[in-house]
Amino acid sequence: MPTLYELINVRREFKGRAVLDISELAIEAGRIYTLIGPNGAGKTTLLNLLSFLDQPSCGEIRFGGTAVDYSAGSLLTVRRRVVLLDQYPILFTGPVWKNVEYGLKIRGVKKEERHNRVVKMLDLVGMQRFLEADAHKLSGGETKRVALARALAIQPEVLLCDEPGANVDKENQEIILSILNRVNKAENTSIIFSTHYLSQGRSLADHTLMLEHGLLTDVAPENVYRAVVVRREGDRVLCQAPGRLLLSMPEHLLVAGAKNLKLQVDPEDVAIVSGNEQPSGRNVFTGHVVQISQDRGRIRIGLDLEIQLNFFLSMQDYLKNPPVIGGKMTVHLPDSCLRCGSSW
Amino acid sequence: MGLLTDSLQSAILLLFSWDPELWLIVWVSLKVSALSTLIASIFGIPAGFFIAYRRFPGKRLVLTCLNTLLALPTVVIGLLVYSFISRRGVFGFLGLLYTQEAMIIGQVILIVPLVTSLTIAAISRIDTRYRKTALTLGATDLQMAMVIVREARFGICAAIIAAFGRVIAEVGISMMLGGNAKGFTRTMTTAMALEYDKGEFVLAVALGLTLLVIAFILNTLFHFFQGRTHADTV
DSSP: OOEEEEEEEEEEEETTEEEEEEEEEEEETTOEEEEEOOTTSSHHHHHHHHTTSSOOSEEEEEETTEEOOOSHHHHHHHHTTEEEEOSSOOOOSSBHHHHHHHHHHTTTOOHHHHHHHHHHHHHHTTOGGGTTSBGGGSOHHHHHHHHHHHHHHTOOSEEEESSTTTTSOHHHHHHHHHHHHHHHHHHOOEEEEEESOHHHHHHHOSEEEEEETTEEESSOOOSEEEEEEEEEETTEEEEEOSTTOEEEEEGGGSOTTOOEEEEEEOTTSOEEEOTTSOOOSTTEEEEEEEEEEEETTEEEEEEESSSEEEEEEEHHHHHHSOOOTTOEEEEEOOGGGEEEESOO | OHHHHHHHHHHHHHHHTTOHHHHHHHHHHHHHHHHHHHHHHHHHHHHHHHHHHOOOTTHHHHHHHHHHHTTOOHHHHHHHHHHHHSTTSTTGGGOOTTSHHHHHHHHHHHHHHHHHHHHHHHHHTSOHHHHHHHHHTTOOHHHHHHHHHHHTHHHHHHHHHHHHHHHHTOOHHIIIIITTOTTTTOOHHHHHHHHHHHTOHHHHHHHHHHHHHHHHHHHHHHHHHHHHHHHHHO
16 A cells, blocks of 8 residues: 655644654555544644644655645645544535535536535435535534535545544444445545544554554553552552552552552453452452443453453453353453553 | 704604705715725725734734724824825825815725724634634635635624714714715715704704614614624524
């Protein structure tokens, strides 16, 4: 696959503070990428840069093998190849069809072709009934779908979506994500979307990019909890996370003297304690299964320990003793799955 | 009290008798005010858009100056323009003094700051996502500006109406630059001032009533557009 974007030492600063700092990133064409990270991680900033609505404070962005030139004339050419769907999209005043045809009209597409494309796009997002509807009278989910149709109408090479599943109900969320998938397969449109939810991202994307504090990281922001140091026991420290998670951690994992911690449990390293084993020892917890889903050939389990703990089971382990929703399950969190970040 | 009721009665009769002198005065007022408003809008709306959307050094100073100009007395503008277009002035050779053109020049100076300020206010209220959306859909700067103006159209209409209301009711500029020439530069406000000086209240009251009706219509329109602007932002 050819490289679509290349970011080299790209940094974006606001009032002297770096909100994004990427030393190197290559994004392939025709793929679906998901951008995962907590609030303030720099996801929207990165999407603004990739959509050429903003320019880096320093560094170089190459698009289609050519360094992006931010002078007005050249910028319009590259900007017209990419479209960004906002987290809270806004529709122009007027009927839905006028919104969807906007990008085509400013490109000088003929009226008849515009109409055909508008109908096709509204059909794609399941909003054909709303062709003549007043755009400002649509619900949040409908607005998002019309905004998606408006973005797709111009047949972009790249579709960037900022939290496409946010602020919409489950039904609209699934519709939007399935459209993204379809568009990628049918039109070979490259898609980059941001999300808070690792599972949502991984289920759809070919690649996952994780951002934290403006930096690309390979640590999934999953099972991240606030924790407070309760007491020290020899070379170990007892930390209270929300709910029943009273974790014993080796002292060397902690920042010296820290009382408030950001604790992470790696979902890949959580061990299952089978029924006939006696649940004993440190960091053993029992909870009810609240979520079971398939995730790239593995089974993702959500366990309710007053807070949700997610982890993976291999398909083989799952088939041996399949858990059920509401059933009890005991897990062991070995030291290898515990990580401790800087204080919150 | 008797004077007022008698004048009011006679004024209503005068209005419904379709007195040509009265209606000529009304026509001149409407024509001069409409042209002033049109010209001021041509300058004021783009200027307002530019100031609202661009960052440039001295922007705060420009906004302060605009707000100051809103309070500029009409006689000061009359005096300033007079100094340029009187026979001894730089543009004296154009023979503009005591013409409708002179009144229009003065009135444009009066309301350009008003149109600009209200346009800035209208544009600033528009959600910034409109700009971002237009740009990501491939709009040029001009096409993006058209989207913003379209979304702010009710606020901009309100600015135009407020400006028209300001000029149709002003008297200083019309008197000093127009000269209150009968059938030519006599407007409703200058005619009312003259009739008052003469002690003839009937025509003054009739014109006053007409002006009130116009002011009422303008205010109704203004509130309609203002209301639409607020409703749109909810």
